[in-house]
Amino acid sequence: MGGPTDMPIGKHYQPETLAVREGVARSQFNEHSEALYLTSSFVFDSAAQAAARFSGDEDGNVYSRFTNPTVTAFQGRLAALEGAEACVATASGMSAILSLVMALCKAGDHIVASTGLFGATQQLLGNIMGRFGVHTSFVAQTDVAAWEAAMRPETRLFFLETPSNPLTEIADIAALVAVAHARNVIVAVDNCFCTPILQRPLDLGADLVVHSATKFLDGQGRVLGGAVAGSRNLTDEVFKFLRTAGPTLSAFNAWVLLKGMETLKIRMQAQSASALALAHWLEAHPSVERVVYPGLPSHPQHALARRQQSSGGAIVAFTVKGGRTEAWKVVDSCRLLSITANLGDTKTTLTHPASTTHGRITPEQRSAAGITEGLLRIAVGLEAVVDLQDDLERGLSLI
Numbered sequence: 001m002g003g004p005t006d007m008p009i010g011k012h013y014q015p016e017t018l019a020v021r022e023g024v025a026r027s028q029f030n031e032h033s034e035a036l037y038l039t040s041s042f043v044f045d046s047a048a049q050a051a052a053r054f055s056g057d058e059d060g061n062v063y064s065r066f067t068n069p070t071v072t073a074f075q076g077r078l079a080a081l082e083g084a085e086a087c088v089a090t091a092s093g094m095s096a097i098l099s100l101v102m103a104l105c106k107a108g109d110h111i112v113a114s115t116g117l118f119g120a121t122q123q124l125l126g127n128i129m130g131r132f133g134v135h136t137s138f139v140a141q142t143d144v145a146a147w148e149a150a151m152r153p154e155t156r157l158f159f160l161e162t163p164s165n166p167l168t169e170i171a172d173i174a175a176l177v178a179v180a181h182a183r184n185v186i187v188a189v190d191n192c193f194c195t196p197i198l199q200r201p202l203d204l205g206a207d208l209v210v211h212s213a214t215k216f217l218d219g220q221g222r223v224l225g226g227a228v229a230g231s232r233n234l235t236d237e238v239f240k241f242l243r244t245a246g247p248t249l250s251a252f253n254a255w256v257l258l259k260g261m262e263t264l265k266i267r268m269q270a271q272s273a274s275a276l277a278l279a280h281w282l283e284a285h286p287s288v289e290r291v292v293y294p295g296l297p298s299h300p301q302h303a304l305a306r307r308q309q310s311s312g313g314a315i316v317a318f319t320v321k322g323g324r325t326e327a328w329k330v331v332d333s334c335r336l337l338s339i340t341a342n343l344g345d346t347k348t349t350l351t352h353p354a355s356t357t358h359g360r361i362t363p364e365q366r367s368a369a370g371i372t373e374g375l376l377r378i379a380v381g382l383e384a385v386v387d388l389q390d391d392l393e394r395g396l397s398l399i
């Protein structure tokens with residue numbers, strides 16, 4: 001569905017080309033830049049056309065809760081980048097995950113997910129969905145045997161996020177897909193940290209990819225958005241839920257995201273290169289106990305990361321020598337790095353997960369997820385590495 005000239009440009013193009021050219025819905029004015037269709041509803045030529053649009057017999061826009069040309073353009077662009085048949089955009093990353101679970105699971109179903117999931121995803125699967133009879137077993141991200149052992153006859157979904165936040169643990173997507181598909185279990189991967197530029201889970205056999213477009217897809221910290229991409233038979237179910245329940249991406253946010261995605265590849269490459277340089281520097285720093293970054297040979301799953309991702313990504317986690325006091329010293333000494341929980345921005349951000357993003361989960365869940373008091377997470381942006389080092393050094397030298 002969408003505008004009259006939103007035909008796909010073709011699968012054979014490279015990602016950076018698709019990111020700029022795919023998903024264009026030109027209006028009658030033939031504008032060059034993607035148009036923003038700020039309208040809640042669309043008019044029909046006749047009663048018969050209205051009926052056909054509502055029944056789905058005729059493609060076309062109806063009402064922006066479920067059809068809007070700017071949102072359709074975003075969906076087309078992201079689907080092309082992920083190598084997906086179809087994509088459904090949502091208001092945020094969390095509403096993408098909610099829509100996925102509501103669309104594909106029913107009371108009595110069971111989910112296997114990793115202990116290292118994003119904090120709000122853990123809350124959603126671990127606390128909220130349980131009230132509706134959908135129960136989740138949490139297992140170690142890296143332990144394929146544990147995923148298999150957690151399966152039950154009623155298991156419907158594997159939900160993973162790789163690399164995990166903030167510890168960058170790598171799940172072996174292909175291995176988990178083999179375990180899941182042997183018993184007809186759907187595999188969904190939160191691909192927020194890598195984006196399709198660094199990792200394409202569908203190529204490794206996953207059924208669905210979930211995004212918080214809020215992060216790298218926007219890339220400039222402006223809007224919230226999310227998406228579920230994959231085979232059309234599954235995304236159609238997500239679409240039916242979204243059409244009725246309404247956790248819809250706004251046209252304005254879709255338009256911002258379309259423009260953000262045009263620079264996705266060069267941002268991911270530059271931010272990953274800076275993250276690697278910063279990780280090496282931190283690893284050699286006397287005040288730092290440990291650095292976890294998939295691009296470092298010291299990462300426990302460096303070899304897997306190299307097979308599965310085209311680079312280490314922009315997120316670096318490290319533990320300072322000491323606990324909360326020392327970690328907060330580094331945070332409070334920064335003048336350049338932003339103290340914020342967001343990530344995927346051109347501006348580098350610094351987070352103390354134990355007291356922020358992972359502050360609402362129980363201490364037991366925190367320690368199961370490896371979130372120690374000395375842990376800090378950096379989401380590297382586009383500033384010069386030397387400036388980031390100087391900023392961090394101010395706090396690290398106090399330890």
Ligand SMILES: *Cc1c(COP(=O)(O)O)cnc(C)c1O
Nearest residue numbers: 092093094118165192212214225
């Ligand atoms: C931020 C984030 C989410 C949630 O996305 P929102 O857009 O904030 O709702 C989900 N997964 C991961 C890995 C995230 O970083």
